[in-house]
Amino acid sequence: MTAVTTKRPRQALSGRRLREWLIFLAFVLPNVALIAVFIYRPLFQNIYYSTLNWTLGSKFATPVGLGNYRDFFTSGEASKVLTTTGIFTVATVGLTLALGLGVALALNRKLPGAGFAQATVFAPYILSGYGVGLAWLYIFDPNIGALSAILRDVGLNSPEWINSPPWTLTMVIVVYVWKNLGYAAVVYLAGLQAVPGDLLEAADLDGAGPVRRFFTVTLPLLSPTTFFLMVTTILNSLQAFDLLIAMDKLGRGARTLIFDAYLTGFKEQSQAGYSAMLSTVLFAILVVLTLVQLIVVERRVHYR
């Protein structure tokens, strides 16, 4: 009798628990299944593809082990593509953060109209990268573009934005910064609003001018924001694609890693194995960056 009564509640409990677990699974399963099939499965399959010599659409593929990686890193293509990727990333991140902070400082004064200015500056961030690329391509056109007309008026010749690879890369960087600047400005603004006013006041009373106050008080206090922005904009820049292909269809100047992966896999010779290798390299870079971020954030939490 006693054995039964002690057993029964436990059974009932585990039955209820099991039911609860099943309910949990019912709630999360649709999303988790989609993620498993369309994100994790292809992620690993992509790594497998990267070990093949395989043309997209062909039924035959030859395993080449790490051959694609070896070809990439020894042929000099790696240094070319990674240099372009590096220049694009460093330039876009640096300019986006610096200009974004400048705009945020002006917005932070809460002048009348600042809300409108903030919304306007943010707007390009949510526009189609492809559409934005086309709109600017018309402005940059060395023959009929507005920019070349303006440059001619001040006695300058328009650079060969379309036909000279370094100028193409420059053009794409400028437009990419234009599109992403508002994001950095809004995030910096939130950071600035958290800077305690009494600290600035104290520095002011100590005789520190505005420039000094900015460099000794504001900027150090903003370093968590700067770090967050640096990570997110690096990740975004490494994944920039729409705008690049809109402005540089054949990838002559702005052929970053991700762009190279698309062109080699789906265009040109449709080398799917080689393309998979390139996107695997990109993914490895993204993982390392994310881990670095997690470690740094973790450390900051511990120091506090």
Next chain:
Amino acid sequence: MSATAPSRRVRLTPLTVRDYLVLLLAVLIVVLPLGYMILASFKGPGDLATTDLVVFPEVWKPENYSEAAQKVPFGRLFLNSGIVTVVGAGLKVLLAILTAYGLVFCEFPAKKYVFWGVLATMMVPPQVTALPNYVFISSLGGENTYWGLILPGLGTGFGTFLLRQSFMQLPYEVIEAAHLDGAGHWKRLWHHVVPMALPSIATVALVNVVYEWNDYLWPLIIITEPEMMTLPRGLTLLQNSESAASSFGVLMAGTVMVLLPILAVFAFLQRHIVNGFTQGGVKG
């Protein structure tokens, strides 16, 4: 500047002027190219194929829009983009709500790992999964279909992350009281959790709407028939069919049709959209 300034008030004025100049410059840098694009969409060959700076068209040519619609079926493209955006974003929000509810209000031993597994997908760019997904979807016959266009992008880490955060901040007593009143999970979700978390859900929905509308790589790969293209994908077709400099007007008309709807949505709901995009730190 500060050395010569005798008092606070005088020092403020040049600062205010400077800040206004910065803001004005920033606004102009954004507005002018977009305005120029809209004006260009009304220009004829005469105003386009010239080395002079022509801001306002001498002859307004709204026919650019009908011409663009002749080269590419823009009406159909609009419909396709609308379907993909509404269905794609709607399903993503629904999936995010269900997943977030399960993660916050249900019990499961390995819940933490499920969450990390979902969250980690934010690190995987769609470009890395594009090639295997293309092989898989096209082997199932999904090329040039709506389901092939929508299905692979549905799994959502961003929405789940944001809504989980929001659900955790809801007043637990209210939901617990409903529980004690005998409301099951389903009822608690739709009658208590969702109404209270509506602002966050709207934010997630808007971010996904923007993302789906603008999405380019996947439609580029999986759609080849003009009739099935989304708007940004159709722009590529238009760009490839228009090579002469004088046809920029038609191309700009197409571009306006892609950019303007999102700008209109943004004009009305900018606060929500800005919040959504800056909270997660990641697009989509």
